[in-house]
Amino acid sequence: MNTSDEIEISQSEWETMRVIWTLQKATSHQIIEILEEKLGWKASTTKTYLGRLVKKGALRTSKNGREFIYQPMIEEQVAMDNASKSLFVHLCQHKVGTTLANLIDQIELSKSDIQMLIGKLEEKAQTAPDKVSCNCLPEDCDMDCKMEDM
Amino acid sequence: MNTSDEIEISQSEWETMRVIWTLQKATSHQIIEILEEKLGWKASTTKTYLGRLVKKGALRTSKNGREFIYQPMIEEQVAMDNASKSLFVHLCQHKVGTTLANLIDQIELSKSDIQMLIGKLEEKAQTAPDKVSCNCLPEDCDMDCKMEDM
DNA sequence: TTTTTAAGTTTACAAATGTAGTCTATATTT
DNA sequence: AAATATAGACTACATTTGTAAACTTAAAAA
Structure with a gap:
């Protein structure tokens, strides 16, 4: 696996x-x-x-x-990054924004963490796409998907 | 479990x-x-x-x-929220900020997702603590922990 | 030195998980 | 009506995981 x-x-x-x-x-x-x-x-x-x-x-x-x-033998931050990455890889790309937002609502963050995150996001905004599409079906899926909201 | x-x-x-x-x-x-x-x-x-x-x-x-x-029978967004929540609950609170930042580096987000997240964070900043402490040991752990950096 | 303690190793075992073959009943085709 | 395809049910099986008792060996205490 x-x-x-x-x-x-x-x-x-x-x-x-x-x-x-x-x-x-x-x-x-x-x-x-x-x-x-x-x-x-x-x-x-x-x-x-x-x-x-x-x-x-x-x-x-x-x-x-x-x-x-x-x-x-393994670093905690590396392990945490791997864990979070491999969870998010299995989530619908189209919905990770909302998921992150809901997550942020739930967890505790310090003021400086928040500032750091805002900085990171502002930077990321420069090159961000207008929309991210769902990756739940195979690339070349030409079936009549009922994906109205995507 | x-x-x-x-x-x-x-x-x-x-x-x-x-x-x-x-x-x-x-x-x-x-x-x-x-x-x-x-x-x-x-x-x-x-x-x-x-x-x-x-x-x-x-x-x-x-x-x-x-x-x-x-x-x-279950909503995708709800399931995603539960999944992300239950991952983060098992991560060191003290390090979730960095983890989130690294995660954001790795995933794709749309411009509007990013704006939404920034808004959410700015709001959260109002009531955020100056620092979040590690919750990896039991509450009343009075052993001589070597937690210099906390 | 003998006894005791406790650290790590072995064994145990059910439930969950990944993966897939076989069986059965029924809808569909001939 | 008989034959066929196939959807879902049942069976299978190795591995991982959660949980813990029993055992062995060596260090520490008596």
Whole structure:
């Protein structure tokens, strides 16, 4: 399903990564404790995800006495960009504008984030097309699509 | 994993929904043909997804002679909003601004979408906080987090 | 040194997912 | 009316995912 070299991370694995990304390095003990408190996971559950993530190459460990130190092998921002990109690729192009707008309504952004985004958008406006068309059907789809609103 | 009454739609099911959302109504024949062309799916594969989507309540059918007419039971924009929302909920709050910016770099937006987004952001700026903090660890996490940059 | 603890490894198992072949019943064609 | 095409139902099966118990081994404590 994934032709590139990107590492696939499931939802639960993602939650595991978040704590390590945030702490930058952590022992399983810490990670287990946090995830037990945050999500109610059993220790073995977290251990499973940790093991899977190491196997996938998303984490690496270095031994330190009895414990291992877990560290991310992939950057959080890169992973976030990939995740958001690969969601939006599957959305109707024609509707991503509205989706973004609704999303912005829902999430928290700082004043400086907002300024940055406005800047980015103003720049993008220079070269933006007047309209974006739906890409939900194959390129050469000449069937009588009922796409009145496109 | 999903406590609400939202219908869970997998990646492949999503691709199936896209064509029906776009056509608004379609026979399995049309859908099969489109997905074979667009994604190389075998007829039975598409039939499986169609069946699963009907069972989940994402599609409904009405018989018309030998064929069935498939129609969406959930709105595309609503589904898109849910999908984007539930992705972003799992991202580090502290980094969503940058993620959004990178996303905007990657996708296509029309001039009017961009204007709309700028408007939305300007409005949001009024009440925006100066900074948003990371929510990757539990609320009352008093461990010695190495979160220098937050 | 012996015991205990705990970190990582193995095993388990159901549900979801991707993918597709086979069967059955019925609409359509001959 | 008989033959045929085909739509949807049923079956299949490997992989991934969520979830967690049991086991093993080595470090730490007694």
